[in-house]
Amino acid sequence: MQTYLECVPCFLRQALDASRMVTDDVEVHERVVRDTLGLVEKMPFDHSPPAMGQKIHQMLREASGNPDPYSEVKASSNSFALELYPSLKQRVNAAEDRFATAVLLAIAGNIIDFGCKTRIEDDEVHQAVESALAPGEVKSNNGQIDVLREAIERSESILYLADNAGEIVFDRLLLEEMPIDRTTMVVRGSPVINDATLEDAERAGLTSVIKVIDNGSDVPGTILETCSESFKEKFRQSDLIIAKGQGNYETLNSEAGNIFFLLKVKCPVIARDIGCEVGRALVCRNQLVDW
Amino acid sequence: MQTYLECVPCFLRQALDASRMVTDDVEVHERVVRDTLGLVEKMPFDHSPPAMGQKIHQMLREASGNPDPYSEVKASSNSFALELYPSLKQRVNAAEDRFATAVLLAIAGNIIDFGCKTRIEDDEVHQAVESALAPGEVKSNNGQIDVLREAIERSESILYLADNAGEIVFDRLLLEEMPIDRTTMVVRGSPVINDATLEDAERAGLTSVIKVIDNGSDVPGTILETCSESFKEKFRQSDLIIAKGQGNYETLNSEAGNIFFLLKVKCPVIARDIGCEVGRALVCRNQLVDW
Numbered sequence: 001m002q003t004y005l006e007c008v009p010c011f012l013r014q015a016l017d018a019s020r021m022v023t024d025d026v027e028v029h030e031r032v033v034r035d036t037l038g039l040v041e042k043m044p045f046d047h048s049p050p051a052m053g054q055k056i057h058q059m060l061r062e063a064s065g066n067p068d069p070y071s072e073v074k075a076s077s078n079s080f081a082l083e084l085y086p087s088l089k090q091r092v093n094a095a096e097d098r099f100a101t102a103v104l105l106a107i108a109g110n111i112i113d114f115g116c117k118t119r120i121e122d123d124e125v126h127q128a129v130e131s132a133l134a135p136g137e138v139k140s141n142n143g144q145i146d147v148l149r150e151a152i153e154r155s156e157s158i159l160y161l162a163d164n165a166g167e168i169v170f171d172r173l174l175l176e177e178m179p180i181d182r183t184t185m186v187v188r189g190s191p192v193i194n195d196a197t198l199e200d201a202e203r204a205g206l207t208s209v210i211k212v213i214d215n216g217s218d219v220p221g222t223i224l225e226t227c228s229e230s231f232k233e234k235f236r237q238s239d240l241i242i243a244k245g246q247g248n249y250e251t252l253n254s255e256a257g258n259i260f261f262l263l264k265v266k267c268p269v270i271a272r273d274i275g276c277e278v279g280r281a282l283v284c285r286n287q288l289v290d291w
Numbered sequence: 292m293q294t295y296l297e298c299v300p301c302f303l304r305q306a307l308d309a310s311r312m313v314t315d316d317v318e319v320h321e322r323v324v325r326d327t328l329g330l331v332e333k334m335p336f337d338h339s340p341p342a343m344g345q346k347i348h349q350m351l352r353e354a355s356g357n358p359d360p361y362s363e364v365k366a367s368s369n370s371f372a373l374e375l376y377p378s379l380k381q382r383v384n385a386a387e388d389r390f391a392t393a394v395l396l397a398i399a400g401n402i403i404d405f406g407c408k409t410r411i412e413d414d415e416v417h418q419a420v421e422s423a424l425a426p427g428e429v430k431s432n433n434g435q436i437d438v439l440r441e442a443i444e445r446s447e448s449i450l451y452l453a454d455n456a457g458e459i460v461f462d463r464l465l466l467e468e469m470p471i472d473r474t475t476m477v478v479r480g481s482p483v484i485n486d487a488t489l490e491d492a493e494r495a496g497l498t499s500v501i502k503v504i505d506n507g508s509d510v511p512g513t514i515l516e517t518c519s520e521s522f523k524e525k526f527r528q529s530d531l532i533i534a535k536g537q538g539n540y541e542t543l544n545s546e547a548g549n550i551f552f553l554l555k556v557k558c559p560v561i562a563r564d565i566g567c568e569v570g571r572a573l574v575c576r577n578q579l580v581d582w
Contacts, residue, residue: 005324009303016296030336033296037332041325 001250003045003052006269011040011049015056017118018193022060022069035059048250050221053115057192058218068191070114070165077112077166077194078204080122084129085169091133092173100145101133102174103262107281108132109170110163110245110264114194115220117266128264132281144283148242148260155239155258158183161215161222163245164193165200171244172209180210189216189228195247221247224255246270252286259286292541294336294343297560302331302340306347308409309484313351313360326350339541341512344406348483349509359482361405361456368403368457368485369495371413375420376460382424383464391436392424393465394553398572399423400461401454401536401555405485406511408557419555423572435574439533439551446530446549449474452506452513454536455484456491462535463500471501480507480519486538512538515546537561543577550577 015036019029039055061067088105095101111128112120152158160175160183162168168187175183185206187196196204201212216228222243224232235241241259243252249261249270265271265280276282306327310320330346352358379396386392402419403411443449451466451474453459459478466474476497479486487495492503507519513534515523526532532550534543540552540561556562556571567573 005307005320008307008324008328009300012300012303016299029296033299034332037299037328041328041332045321 001048001253001270001273003043003047003049004269004273005045007049007052008040010267010269011052011056012036014053014115015060018057018060018069019063021114021118022066023064025064028063031063032056032059048221048223050219050247050251051223053221053247054192054219054223054226057220061191070191070194073114074165074194074196074200075203077120077164078169078200080125081109081112081166081169082204084125085172088129088170088173092177099149099177100141102177103145103148103283104132104141104281105129106167106170106174106244107262107264107283109167110262110281111266112164112166112194113245113264113266114164115247128281131279141281141283144260144285147285148283151240151258151260152178156182157238158240158242159235159238160185160210161241161243161248161252162187162196162201163248165196165204166194167244168196168201168204168206172204172206175206175210183210184234185210185212186231187212187214188218188220189214190218192218192220195220219247219251221245221251223251249274249284254287257286261285292339292544292561292564294334294338294340295560295564296336298340298343299331301558301560302343302347303327305344305406306351309348309351309360310354312405312409313357314355316355319354323347323350323354339512339514341510341538341542342514344512344538345483345510345514345517348511352482361482361485364405365456365485365487365491366494368411368455369460369491371416372400372403372457372460373495375416376463379420379461379464383468390440390468391432393468394436394439394574395423395432395572396420397458397461397465397535398553398555398574400458401553401572402557403455403457403485404536404555404557405455406538419572422570423555432572432574435551435576438576439574442531442549442551443469447473448529449531449533450526450529451476451501452532452534452539452543453478453487453492454539456487456495457485458535459487459492459495459497463495463497466501474501475525476501476503477522478503478505479509479511480505481509483509483511486511510538510542512536512542514542540565540575545578548577552576 015032019032036056092098092101108128187201198214201207215231217226219226241257243261245263261284268278271278306323310323383389383392399419478488478492489505492498506522508517510517532548534552536554552575559569562569
């Protein structure tokens, strides 16, 4: 997805919010905001918004001297999600359609996104779970969930591109309904915002459930040119890509491949790009389905 | 008032909103947004926000080739306010305290501000009138309204710094409760956003009621260094300044003088600077009351 002019004020708001979250040093806040202004001024708007997210958070790590400013936030999200896991698993066990329920719960977990907000209340997560499981939501995504179900059944090799810490515990519910031996989970190569890394996947217990690799990149999304050769090869060779979250939608929607996006739509620009309303728990495919 | 870091994303939003309002040319939108990024990057943040507003709207007029892009908006606001005038005058005539009622109606008119929004619905103006006249509002400003009333009685020469087209018709209600022969109304020197100019004051019939001069500046506020010598002299010689709107508060709050601000607080940064809630219809004084 291209960067729209509406993304510009949002980049600045994100840079300010994130710098305030990461440090109390007002000089760092001003430096990050000013540097972001300079970067966005020269940014090619055919690049996707996470390309700017990468740069803003690189600056923030450098200016604050903290290589993983969201470390505590991520640990806390993982703990919270792990507490929820048993009750969520019961919801899957009790469901008429286990797979559809697990898909919608995995999407609900995508509410834990510190790229959009600097604070996520526990109640918001609970609400996301309940609204994702409401009968209307199940029905509205039903067609695409069935297409995804069939794609999984037909695929020999599946990549599951994770998004955020905490959310990965919700992903586990879905991975447990999938052919886990044919599936690899992918996390970011190094810390950016609250996106899950290998360390977060280990802490959340995912590495004992499924094979987890990293993509070698610090983009809050998946820009292939920034990823490791081994990841890119795996990406091209996979029969099916399941990509979580807005960042992966923004960066992969125009890529070739058999890609399904599972996301909670939190931003009006992305909602308009997709053609849906903000707040939707959505299953959708990339523009270039034929490859 | 200084520029706060929260103003930065808002400058970009305003630049984009205003450019879309002024022209359909997407190249102009992008150019104005990019140029604003460059200007804000280098802006000294001890300058007030309207200093940036001036530059953004200068760029916009240049890029669009339109010296008065809000001309129609201003004419329409004036017409709408002139239609309301007779019923508002009745409210003043029926009021127990004519002056206080006129003050609060003048503040209600400050809702007609296209610096904060690109669209003002008629209903918002009606609501601003009703909420300004609610008993709570009258009471909450009562002390300051009485101080203003006494200041007017004591003053030989009064400057009334207007803000927006349309709003100036609401100002007329207050000016008619004041010693009009000792009062001069001041408008902007040339078009910026929907701020009132001499032409707007003429169209709204103000020039037949009171002496109206312009300040020689295109700042959406009153930055004295940008104003004409004759205005500055008048400003320094006046016993009392009544300044309407956020832009005048932002630019004059740290100036010396006997200044009263009458404004509808529409921005959270200004609300925090003043120490009140967004939405308030407020009478307040400058920081440097002794001069």
